[in-house]
Amino acid sequence: MQATWVFDGRSSTTVSAPGDVLAPSRIDERDSGNGVGQFARNDRPMSILKKVFPKGDTLLVWFCKFLSYLPLLALLGIVGELFFQALPSIKVSGFGFFTTSDWKPGSSYANPISTSGVMHPPGAHFGIVPLIVGTISTSLIAIVIAVPVSIGAAIIIVEKLPAKLSGFLGLSLEVLAGVPSVVFGLWGVLVLGPFLSHHITPFISKHAPNVPVLNIFKGPTGAGEGLLTSGLVLSLMIIPIIASTCRELFRQVPVTAREGARALGMTDYEVVRKVDIPWVSSGIIGASVLGLGRALGETMAVAMISGSVTGTFPANIYSTMSTIAATIVSQLDSALTDSTNFFVSSLAEAGLVLLAMSLMANLFARFLVKRVSGTALPVGRGV
Amino acid sequence: MAEAKKIKGRFLKLGWLGTGLAALSIVAAACSSNSGSSPTTTKAGSTTQAGGSGQNVTSELQSLEKPPTGSIALSETGSTLLFPLFQLWAPAYNSAYPNVTVTPAGTGSGTGIAQAAAGAVQIGASDAYLSSSQVSKYPGLLNIPVAISAQQINYNIPNFTGKLQLSGSVLSEIYQGKITNWNDSKIAAINPGVTLPNLTIVPLHRSDGSGDTFLFTQYLSKSDANGWGTNYSYNTTWTGPAISSALAENGNGGMVSGCKATPGCIAYIGISFLDQTNADGLGEAYIQNASGKYMQPDSTNIEAEVNSLVGQTPANQAMSLIYGPDAGGYPIVNYEYAIVNSTQSDANTAKAVAAFLAWCMDPANGGQASYLSKVHFEPLPSQALSQSVTQLKQIH
Numbered sequence: 001m002q003a004t005w006v007f008d009g010r011s012s013t014t015v016s017a018p019g020d021v022l023a024p025s026r027i028d029e030r031d032s033g034n035g036v037g038q039f040a041r042n043d044r045p046m047s048i049l050k051k052v053f054p055k056g057d058t059l060l061v062w063f064c065k066f067l068s069y070l071p072l073l074a075l076l077g078i079v080g081e082l083f084f085q086a087l088p089s090i091k092v093s094g095f096g097f098f099t100t101s102d103w104k105p106g107s108s109y110a111n112p113i114s115t116s117g118v119m120h121p122p123g124a125h126f127g128i129v130p131l132i133v134g135t136i137s138t139s140l141i142a143i144v145i146a147v148p149v150s151i152g153a154a155i156i157i158v159e160k161l162p163a164k165l166s167g168f169l170g171l172s173l174e175v176l177a178g179v180p181s182v183v184f185g186l187w188g189v190l191v192l193g194p195f196l197s198h199h200i201t202p203f204i205s206k207h208a209p210n211v212p213v214l215n216i217f218k219g220p221t222g223a224g225e226g227l228l229t230s231g232l233v234l235s236l237m238i239i240p241i242i243a244s245t246c247r248e249l250f251r252q253v254p255v256t257a258r259e260g261a262r263a264l265g266m267t268d269y270e271v272v273r274k275v276d277i278p279w280v281s282s283g284i285i286g287a288s289v290l291g292l293g294r295a296l297g298e299t300m301a302v303a304m305i306s307g308s309v310t311g312t313f314p315a316n317i318y319s320t321m322s323t324i325a326a327t328i329v330s331q332l333d334s335a336l337t338d339s340t341n342f343f344v345s346s347l348a349e350a351g352l353v354l355l356a357m358s359l360m361a362n363l364f365a366r367f368l369v370k371r372v373s374g375t376a377l378p379v380g381r382g383v
Numbered sequence: 384m385a386e387a388k389k390i391k392g393r394f395l396k397l398g399w400l401g402t403g404l405a406a407l408s409i410v411a412a413a414c415s416s417n418s419g420s421s422p423t424t425t426k427a428g429s430t431t432q433a434g435g436s437g438q439n440v441t442s443e444l445q446s447l448e449k450p451p452t453g454s455i456a457l458s459e460t461g462s463t464l465l466f467p468l469f470q471l472w473a474p475a476y477n478s479a480y481p482n483v484t485v486t487p488a489g490t491g492s493g494t495g496i497a498q499a500a501a502g503a504v505q506i507g508a509s510d511a512y513l514s515s516s517q518v519s520k521y522p523g524l525l526n527i528p529v530a531i532s533a534q535q536i537n538y539n540i541p542n543f544t545g546k547l548q549l550s551g552s553v554l555s556e557i558y559q560g561k562i563t564n565w566n567d568s569k570i571a572a573i574n575p576g577v578t579l580p581n582l583t584i585v586p587l588h589r590s591d592g593s594g595d596t597f598l599f600t601q602y603l604s605k606s607d608a609n610g611w612g613t614n615y616s617y618n619t620t621w622t623g624p625a626i627s628s629a630l631a632e633n634g635n636g637g638m639v640s641g642c643k644a645t646p647g648c649i650a651y652i653g654i655s656f657l658d659q660t661n662a663d664g665l666g667e668a669y670i671q672n673a674s675g676k677y678m679q680p681d682s683t684n685i686e687a688e689v690n691s692l693v694g695q696t697p698a699n700q701a702m703s704l705i706y707g708p709d710a711g712g713y714p715i716v717n718y719e720y721a722i723v724n725s726t727q728s729d730a731n732t733a734k735a736v737a738a739f740l741a742w743c744m745d746p747a748n749g750g751q752a753s754y755l756s757k758v759h760f761e762p763l764p765s766q767a768l769s770q771s772v773t774q775l776k777q778i779h
């Protein structure tokens with residue numbers, strides 16, 4: 001048992017943390033002569049590589065350590081590069097970027113002018129507020145629809161359906177999660193948008209009560225491209241994410257707790273309401289934010305069905321609009337024709353804002369999960 | 384057995400190293416890809432004299448048209464207005480010279496200019512010429528006219544079969560959100576005897592970088608100089624004010640289908656989509672030219688417009704043909720440009736690019752009516768053709 005596992009330059013006994021009950025069996029596996037660790041044992045003939053590179057193991061350790069930092073480096077690199085690209089826009093637009101609503105590239109055919117030492121086309125002005133509003137409002141519509149649907153679907157799959165059917169439905173959820181977003185976009189453009197604008201939205205618009213909040217459903221309904229269609233398609237895209245996570249969560253609820261609740265005379269509804277949902281509520285929040293993250297950053301489908309109008313606030317829930325991600329993808333090519341690069345710089349700043357929004361959503365979720373469960377992990381807790 | 388495992392182990396180690404290196408190089412590439420890799424350019428932008436007489440041009444075209452031997456693949460991307468024509472030209476050139484394949488793509492003029500400047504494609508297509516600042520940023524970039532095109536203004540007013548006339552100032556106010564209904568008195572004033580319905584106008588514009596946007600906003604800038612011209616000017620990206628009833632579409636195809644789906648819409652669409660707009664039942668407006676006459680584009684008034692301005696075209700051919708002085712000219716007409724870097728990756732590619740483009744504009748080949756009339760384009764007038772040939776010869 002004193003065999004030294006050379007791979008990490010430490011003895012095998014130090015590999016396992018104190019109290020790790022699984023550790024002895026791992027060591028046994030290596031000793032049994034089948035494990036990967038065997039090839040580098042000291043009591044075996046030295047490998048050729050070992051002769052050529054006597055320090056090879058140490059090098060490999062350092063290399064692997066470096067690899068483990070690569071994701072962090074990549075993230076920092078992306079943020080740094082984005083910030084560097086966005087710098088001219090930050091200098092010229094300043095806080096105006098977050099307080100104004102014009103999204104105008106200016107005239108790249110006129111001679112560029114200089115503001116704060118940055119060259120840009122005359123008339124160029126970028127304000128991101130409508131894009132932030134568009135991004136948040138589409139995601140909110142998606143979440144409002146997707147969360148109840150997902151929880152309901154997950155509960156039925158886990159609690160009520162026979163095993164075969166629930167397995168099939170679970171599988172179909174996962175297949176839905178794998179549908180490429182451009183296919184959702186195509187469906188939105190060709191099927192859902194026209195269907196809504198011909199058969200559904202005129203009816204809703206006509207009969208919606210003209211009171212605050214609900215009057216967003218009144219007014220012109222457009223041609224099917226806009227906020228509502230985008231929100232609906234986004235909700236379809238995030239339902240599989242939220243529902244399949246919820247399904248796993250509800251499976252964690254101990255059967256004893258449920259049976260106990262039933263024994264006390266609770267109805268199905270009460271079991272769900274008082275046992276199932278409270279047991280995994282922090283996990284549900286985590287799952288919802290996973291979905292929200294996807295909705296905030298979703299690009300292609302929204303670019304196809306949002307109406308792509310920049311610079312305006314939606315007048316009602318059917319209005320055309322655009323999101324940060326969709327604007328970046330549909331305008332990058334024409335931005336590249338701006339010889340001063342100011343347009344690209346503004347898109348880069350928009351990208352930074354989107355990054356910050358996703359980050360804030362994640363942090364907010366962690367905060368909520370912590371408050372509900374006392375742990376940062378989306379796992380269950382007692383009633 | 385033990386020996387086999389050892390070897391396996393070694394490979395495992397090597398595999399690990401390989402994967403690590405691959406991951407490393409991917410990240411390195413990703414980090415460095417954005418740090419300004421401008422294409423190699425030479426000082427070829429210097430102005431040269433316009434070419435000689437018609438006889439010379441024909442023989443010059445013929446000598447240029449034959450590509451070098453060996454298989455050569457060219458990519459074209461850009462203008463969705465020019466795309467249908469490249470779709471006709473590419474297979475025809477390939478059947479004449481099977482060793483050259485050209486792959487066209489309709490992505491919008493903005494993409495065409497950007498990708499040609501970046502060297503991602505050999506030929507970019509654009510309805511808009513290069514701006515002077517683009518030329519100074521990419522000195523090797525040429526804009527070479529290959530044909531003449533026009534823009535039409537379409538609308539979707541259900542059950543309206545009358546003749547609709549629109550002036551630059553009315554269009555400008557529609558796209559500024561100042562005129563919002565088809566029964567507006569300003570529209571009625573220029574359409575005597577025509578009854579327009581009470582219907583909200585939905586102005587469509589392009590969401591991508593587009594030469595159509597460039598041409599249309601340039602028409603608005605010139606015909607409504609004090610209004611649109613001062614406030615919004617023109618660009619390949621939509622520069623107009625945001626109005627809440629507006630809708631933006633991707634590509635000319637998107638404009639056609641979007642307008643069809645939207646009663647009350649008005650849209651600017653390239654003339655190469657005339658067959659689609661007719662098939663979809665969209666109306667086509669009569670547009671006011673600088674002499675106050677209203678007309679729909681046809682070969683006579685397009686050629687009249689071009690001929691009135693072709694003499695002023697500079698050697699680099701960056702020239703607007705919009706809102707010209709000819710009383711019989713249609714006001715929204717343009718050169719369709721191939722955007723080409725004068726320095727190509729190698730001599731064979733350069734020759735093939737020049738050969739293909741020469742074949743496209745040759746009145747005996749790609750410039751024949753049998754190609755152009757399918758997309759309702761007009762051939763280049765002889766003076767423009769000889770200027771284009773002079774530019775083609777700069778590609779090396």
